[in-house]
Amino acid sequence: xxxxxxxxxxxxxxxxxxxxxxxxxxxxxxxxALILVIAFVIxxxxxxxxxxxTNQSLLGPNARNxxxxxxxxxxxxxxxxxFWNSLGTSFVFVFGSAFLGQFVIGFTLALLLKQAGVASxxxxxxxxxxxxxxxxxxxxxxxxxxxxxxxGSANQVLLxxxxxxxxxxxxxxxxxxxxxxxxxxxxxxxxxxxxxxxxIPDTLYDAAAVDGASRWERFRHITLPLIRYTILLDxxxxxxxxxxxxxxxxxxxxxxxxGRSEIIGVYIYRNAFEYREIGYGSAAxxxxxxxxxxxxxxxxxxxxxxxxxxx
Amino acid sequence: MKTVKLILALLLVVIxxxxxxxxxxxxxxxxxxxxxxxxETVNALIEGFIAMKADQGQPVNIVINEPxxxxxxxxxxxxxxxxxxxxxxxxxxxxxxxxxxxxxxxLDDLVAAWDEWDNFPQGxxxxxxxxxxxxxxxxxxxxxxxxxxxxxxxxxxxxxxxAPTSWEEIFAAAEQxxxxxxxxxxxxxxxxxxxGEGTTMDGFFMLFRGANGxxxxxxxxxxxxxxxxxxxxFSFYERMFGExxxxxxxxxxxxxxxxxxxxxxxxxDVGMAVVVNVVWGLYAPEGPWAIENRDxxxxxxxxxxxxxxxxxxxxxYVSMGGGWGWAISNATENAExxxxxxxxxxxxxxxTTYTAGVGGIPSRLDAAVDDPxxxxxxxxxxxxxxxxPLSADYTRVSEQIQIATEKIMLGEATAQEAMEQFxxxxxxxxxxxxxxxxxxx
Numbered sequence: 001x002x003x004x005x006x007x008x009x010x011x012x013x014x015x016x017x018x019x020x021x022x023x024x025x026x027x028x029x030x031x032x033a034l035i036l037v038i039a040f041v042i043x044x045x046x047x048x049x050x051x052x053x054t055n056q057s058l059l060g061p062n063a064r065n066x067x068x069x070x071x072x073x074x075x076x077x078x079x080x081x082x083f084w085n086s087l088g089t090s091f092v093f094v095f096g097s098a099f100l101g102q103f104v105i106g107f108t109l110a111l112l113l114k115q116a117g118v119a120s121x122x123x124x125x126x127x128x129x130x131x132x133x134x135x136x137x138x139x140x141x142x143x144x145x146x147x148x149x150x151x152g153s154a155n156q157v158l159l160x161x162x163x164x165x166x167x168x169x170x171x172x173x174x175x176x177x178x179x180x181x182x183x184x185x186x187x188x189x190x191x192x193x194x195x196x197x198x199x200i201p202d203t204l205y206d207a208a209a210v211d212g213a214s215r216w217e218r219f220r221h222i223t224l225p226l227i228r229y230t231i232l233l234d235x236x237x238x239x240x241x242x243x244x245x246x247x248x249x250x251x252x253x254x255x256x257x258x259g260r261s262e263i264i265g266v267y268i269y270r271n272a273f274e275y276r277e278i279g280y281g282s283a284a285x286x287x288x289x290x291x292x293x294x295x296x297x298x299x300x301x302x303x304x305x306x307x308x309x310x311x
Numbered sequence: 312m313k314t315v316k317l318i319l320a321l322l323l324v325v326i327x328x329x330x331x332x333x334x335x336x337x338x339x340x341x342x343x344x345x346x347x348x349x350x351e352t353v354n355a356l357i358e359g360f361i362a363m364k365a366d367q368g369q370p371v372n373i374v375i376n377e378p379x380x381x382x383x384x385x386x387x388x389x390x391x392x393x394x395x396x397x398x399x400x401x402x403x404x405x406x407x408x409x410x411x412x413x414x415x416x417x418l419d420d421l422v423a424a425w426d427e428w429d430n431f432p433q434g435x436x437x438x439x440x441x442x443x444x445x446x447x448x449x450x451x452x453x454x455x456x457x458x459x460x461x462x463x464x465x466x467x468x469x470x471x472x473x474a475p476t477s478w479e480e481i482f483a484a485a486e487q488x489x490x491x492x493x494x495x496x497x498x499x500x501x502x503x504x505x506x507g508e509g510t511t512m513d514g515f516f517m518l519f520r521g522a523n524g525x526x527x528x529x530x531x532x533x534x535x536x537x538x539x540x541x542x543x544x545f546s547f548y549e550r551m552f553g554e555x556x557x558x559x560x561x562x563x564x565x566x567x568x569x570x571x572x573x574x575x576x577x578x579x580d581v582g583m584a585v586v587v588n589v590v591w592g593l594y595a596p597e598g599p600w601a602i603e604n605r606d607x608x609x610x611x612x613x614x615x616x617x618x619x620x621x622x623x624x625x626x627x628y629v630s631m632g633g634g635w636g637w638a639i640s641n642a643t644e645n646a647e648x649x650x651x652x653x654x655x656x657x658x659x660x661x662x663t664t665y666t667a668g669v670g671g672i673p674s675r676l677d678a679a680v681d682d683p684x685x686x687x688x689x690x691x692x693x694x695x696x697x698x699x700p701l702s703a704d705y706t707r708v709s710e711q712i713q714i715a716t717e718k719i720m721l722g723e724a725t726a727q728e729a730m731e732q733f734x735x736x737x738x739x740x741x742x743x744x745x746x747x748x749x750x751x752x
Contacts, residue, residue: 058387059408059703140565149560150570169563170721251565254505257721258714273384275707276408 045289052282059276066279073283083284085259086267090243093178093263098242101182103234106189113190114197125190132187140251143180173253173261180248185241189234196230197223236296243292264288337370338648343386344400346377352668353377360655371648390414390640397643398652403438403634406446407703416639417444421650430659434696435674439636441701447636448657449674450665454630454692455513456611457481458576458590459583460495467491467582472610476627477618478521478547481583485556488582496558499571499584500551503562503717510716511709512631512699517585518544520629520697521616526708527700534708534741536734537748543617545726548719559720573600576609585614588692591684592670613692623697632696634674704741711736 008015016024052073056066077083109128113121131139146153147168155165168176200223208218224231246265249255255262255270262270264284272281344353357373364371376396378385383405389395395414409415422428422445428436431449439447459473467488475481485497501514516524524540527533535541551557561570572590575581577600593600594609602609614629616622622629637653639646655661662678665671672685672693680686699705715733718724724732738746 058391059412063391063412063414144565148564148570150558167560167563170560253563253565256504257563257717258723274710276387 048282048285051279052286054279056279057276058273058278062279069279073280074287076280077283077287082259082262083267086255086262086264089174089260089262090264092174093181093245093249094239094242096175096178097181097185098238101178102185102189102238102242105182106186106234107193109186109190110193110197113194125194128187128190131183132185136184136247137251139180139184140248143176143183143252147176169253170257173257177249177252177261177263180252181242181245184248185238188241189238192230192234192237193227196227200226232299235299239295239299240292243288243295337372338645339372339374340398340645340648340652341374341376341396342398342652343376343378343382343389343396345382346379349665349669350377350379352665355668356656356661356664359661360652363655364651395640395642397640397645397649399638399640400635401439401447401638403447403449403636404699404701404705406439406638407441407701407705409638410441410446411703414641415446416641416643416646417446418448418639418650419444422448425654427654427658430675430677432676432693434632434693434698435634438632438634438698439638447638448653449634449636450657450662451669451671452632452634452674452696453671454588454632454688454696455517455585455614456588456630456688456692457583457614458586458609458611460576460579460581460608461610462608463488463492463495463579463582472612474612476615478518478615479618480615482550482554482556484583485551486554489554489556492582495580495582496575497556497582498551499557499575499581499586500548501562501567501585502548502552502557502559502720503567504710504713505563505565506567507713508709509568510713512633513585513587515544515712515716516631516697516699517614517629518547520623520631521614521621523616523621523623523625525623525700527702528747531747533745533747534702534704534737535749536737536746537730537751539749539751541730541733542726542751545715545719545729548716549726552720552722559722562717562720577602579608588672588684588688589670613695622695626695628692628695629697630692630695632698634671636674707740708737711740 008017009021010016011021053068053070054066055062055069055072057063109124113125116124134142145151149155149165149167149169152168154168158165166172204222204226205218208222213221244265245263246269249261249263250266250269253261255266265288268281268284268288271284272278342357354375354377357375361371361373376385376389383402386395386399390412401409401415406415435449435452436445438452439445439449457475461471461473464473464484465471467484468491469484469487473484475484481498488495488497500518501510503510506514519540522540522543524538524544526535528535552559561567561575564570571581571584572586573593576584576586576590577594588611590600591609591611592598594602594605596603596605616627616629619627637656639649639653643649657674659675659677659679662673662675666673666678666685667681672688673680680689699709702708711733714736715724715729718732719726719729734746734748
């Protein structure tokens with residue numbers, strides 16, 4: 001059935017070059033993963049796009065006898081102030097919690113931890129990591145008790161400092177969920193950069209130091225160029241990840257009060273499941289998908305241009 | 312050794328696959344209901360049904376699906392995917408949506424021929440009915456009453472037992488608590504969007520019905536989006552928050568019931584609360600929200616209408632009832648067995664067992680009641696029971712009610728403005744042709 005010599009392999013009586021065999025086995029090894037990706041990622045995504053052009057609902061007459069309605073869902077979506085509100089909220093949320101928060105804090109922590117001793121590295125790194133590994137709902141309970149008006153620890157601290165209690169979830173709901181999400185997501189960025197920084201050989205810094213490069217110059221001309229792909233990867237991952245946050249906001253504020261913290265994930269859930277309009281909800285998801293893809297493409301392009309010019 | 316393990320593993324996979332084949336001669340019924348905390352009791356009842364059928368020489372195989380979280384969503388997705396159950400437990404207010412989707416079987420002929428149907432009080436026949444057809448047999452219901460802390464009211468100088476006959480008396484008591492027991496928040500009526508349906512059912516409707524409020528005009532089926540009763544109900548919220556008788560902040564936090572009920576009422580930090588009566592059991596000394604001396608410090612009274620006789624149908628008191636029933640899928644291939652199952656699960660014995668195991672109020676007059684609290688509720692509150700409007704648009708209108716109370720609570724709208732915005736929003740949902748506005752006197 002199978003015989004092997006130097007250049008060719010005989011398989012079921014046919015001679016196959018080793019190269020071909022390599023490609024074949026590659027395909028065979030990839031097949032299980034490929035099937036899973038197709039079944040659970042590609043098909044549902046295509047399905048959602050198809051559904052977004054129908055008036056399908058989860059209940060009611062349109063549940064089973066739904067029909068193709070063209071771009072009506074999209075027109076309705078673009079005419080809904082609630083959709084634009086959720087889009088705006090999402091941008092603020094992503095900018096605040098992914099860029100200003102997770103990226104800046106995570107990156108800074110990674111830089112500081114590189115200098116730190118083993119003990120403090122374990123302590124700080126571990127505690128940041130803790131926020132990342134606990135389940136979302138537990139995080140909501142913790143922050144619910146921190147931000148509670150009557151007895152929350154945040155307000156207790158303010159009182160102890162002689163300041164007035166704040167209505168965190170009423171007056172600053174968006175800021176509140178941004179803080180919670182920074183707290184939760186920073187560990188990811190920190191881990192990513194920690195490993196990237198570890199990979200830079202110390203000899204480069206030593207050589208630069210000998211050449212008289214300042215701390216900033218070493219950072220600018222050694223660290224940054226060597227981790228540029230990590231920066232890109234982190235941006236893509238945290239932007240997409242933050243855009244699709246749902247559970248923590250839904251459980252924390254429900255998008256309220258009066259829609260002020262309604263990010264797009266909550267908007268989609270409300271329409272698709274609470275109002276049972278799965279077609280309309282799918283249309284909103286498709287828009288979200290397009291935004292995510294566009295952002296990823298922009299990043300890719302931006303990084304390439306910038307770094308080849310300065311190469 | 313490895314081979315043995317492999318064979319064992321294979322057997323473990325293969326044996327369960329063969330079981331349905333071996334049991335093929337038994338009729339199969341798929342059943343869905345929300346799991347915990349009902350799981351143990353309902354499963355025991357189902358075992359009883361299987362045993363009864365086996366005794367009759369008709370083996371049945373019951374496939375149970377009992378999600379604890381997101382039961383309603385899961386049921387819909389199952390039906391959508393064509394794998395819906397034969398029999399399912401349903402919360403009464405969702406019946407219209409299932410009727411509109413043609414998923415649920417009308418039971419009119421079956422109940423007409425059922426000699427036990429008249430053991431259900433009229434309300435329990437009305438609740439699962441729509442357009443004159445019955446769609447479920449209720450097995451459990453609940454009521455809402457005004458709970459109060461006797462110790463707080465006593466400290467405030469209010470004569471006990473507290474038995475208000477109007478909203479004015481409730482506000483007077485709140486004023487006394489505010490003045491004399493300043494550490495206590497005088498009252499809680501569920502408000503805002505976070506509490507979800509609780510706000511509509513336990514809070515809003517307890518006021519709205521008390522002002523003779525009705526959403527659906529029985530004559531033309533239109534939604535009444537502005538009415539004196541609606542303004543009265545919203546004005547109650549406006550006064551409650553405006554006068555500082557309640558607090559907005561805890562309603563905007565995740566799990567407001569923890570602050571208000573599990574801790575507030577339990578610790579005596581809240582004076583009065585309009586709540587579903589099942590909390591009585593939760594507050595039992597051995598219950599999850601234990602108040603050790605519950606019977607001394609916690610009392611309840613029926614919720615009064617705005618004034619005596621001002622309530623729905625001229626009643627002096629009001630209560631809202633929800634509840635769960637068993638329904639049969641329109642697509643079942645085993646309708647006869649499904650109906651037998653429903654009859655079994657809604658027999659007087661089964662409902663007695665269910666109430667003892669899970670709580671709530673029995674839906675049948677001939678179910679035995681051991682608990683003195685439940686007996687008192689059945690006697691004093693059940694006669695005032697009314698229900699939510701049965702309409703496929705209910706869920707979305709209900710959300711608009713929650714939003715209106717949230718605006719009033721946060722001081723972003725007066726009662727009048729909230730009602731106008733509510734009217735406009737409902738008009739957008741059901742269409743301008745399907746709403747009407749009553750003159751405000």
